[in-house]
Amino acid sequence: MPGTTAQPPSNHPAEYVLGTSADESVRLGLQHRLWSASAHQLWEKAGVRPGQTVLDIGCGPGHATLDLAQIVGPTGRVIGVDESAAFLKQLNDQAQARKFQNIDRVLGDVQELDAALPGHEDSIDVVYARWVFCFLSKPEEVVRGLSRMVKPGGRVAVQDYFNYERALTLAPRREAFTKVIQAVGASWRARGGDTDIMGKLPGMLVANGFRIDHLDVVQRIARPGSTMWYWPNSFWQSFVPRLVEMGFITAEDEKAFEQEWAAASQDPATFIQLPPVYELVATRI
Ligand SMILES: C[S@@+](CC[C@H](N)C(=O)[O-])C[C@H]1O[C@@H](n2cnc3c(N)ncnc32)[C@H](O)[C@@H]1O
Known part of the structure; x- marks a missing residue:
């Protein structure tokens, strides 16, 4: 049914860590804007048409969902699942404004897809x-x-992280920056997350009847003033204060980090190695 919103399960967890x-x-x-070219290339590899x-799982406010809806067109459908009612409302507002x-x-919880999407077996x-x-915390449950939901011959396309904490570095390295990155990883793990998930996902997919067709990584760097510099910049702005609130770093750590980042942002000789974005396409056998 177009635009329906199911009720979340009663044991639904609190909002995600970010x-x-x-x-x-x-x-x-x-x-999404900065990574949309990579997303489109992956969708082409997965044969979206x-x-x-x-099915866009963990769709958030739906930036990718809206692009996918344009590609599948009026004879296709995109189902966006997310645990955040606020994000789904934003997706609804955009979809209505753009007449999708x-x-x-x-x-719903993507770890309980049978409950979130009853009657969708072999349909995606x-x-x-x-x-x-x-x-x-339960990625195997998603897989x-x-x-059960993906048609035989249907595909799963994923973009996610592996080796996040070691790879994400300022060059030259800076102490307060490194401390914050370690705290980011610790905060995700404390909620059951895994910054190394893309190392494990191919095995989970194979164990559940999928064949891995494509596995690769997009490793970018960014220099101060470049557009890509604003990707990590926006993450610090929204998440570093939360790290303090959640007790993963102190206010002094935050200040030291901000000073290092401000200095790096003015230094044309520095660069940041961004988190490597791993991607895969798997086919249900
Ligand atoms: C980093 S955002 C990514 C959003 C979107 N996929 C994108 O690439 O723009 C992660 C999203 O996953 C959602 N999420 C996290 N855990 C979830 C769960 N167990 N079930 C459903 N959605 C979840 C969050 O609410 C959030 O919208």
Whole structure:
């Protein structure tokens, strides 16, 4: 049913670790814009095309969902599932303003897909999951659910992290920066997340009846003043204060970090190695 929103399960967890504030929503928009070319290339590899049913798990405010809805067109459908009612409302507002008729929004836990999407067995052509597996405590449950929802021959396309904390570095290295990155990883793990998830996902997919067709990584660097510099910049703005609130760093750590980042931002000789974004396409056998 177009635009339906199911009720979340009663044991639904609290919001994901990065939160669902207006700042986080804006950050997700910038992030999508900067990574949309990679997303489109992956969708082409996964064979997304008009008329298909695409499931966008952990869709957030739906930046990718809206692009996918344009690609599958009026004869196709995109189902966006997220645990955040606030993000799904933003997706609804955008879909209505842009007159999309082919997007369903489902409020639910992607680790309980059978409950979130009853009656969808063997019905999905392509699943897209970007930056959601790294926040989940039960990723195997998602893969099990997908093995039931995806049609035989259908695909799963994922973009997510591996080796996040070691790879994400300022060059030259700076002490307060490194401390904050370690705290980011610790905060995700404290909520059951895993910054190394893309090392484990191929095995989970194979164990649940998928074949891995494509596995690669996009490793970018950014220099001060470049557009890509604003990707990590927007993440610090929305998340470093939360790290203090959650007790993973002190206010002094935050200040030291801000000073280092401000100095790096003025230094044309420095660069940041961004978190490597791993991608895969798997086919249900
Ligand atoms: C970093 S955002 C990514 C959003 C979107 N995939 C994108 O690439 O722009 C992670 C999203 O996963 C959602 N999420 C986290 N855990 C979830 C769960 N267990 N079930 C459903 N959604 C979840 C969050 O609410 C958030 O919208």
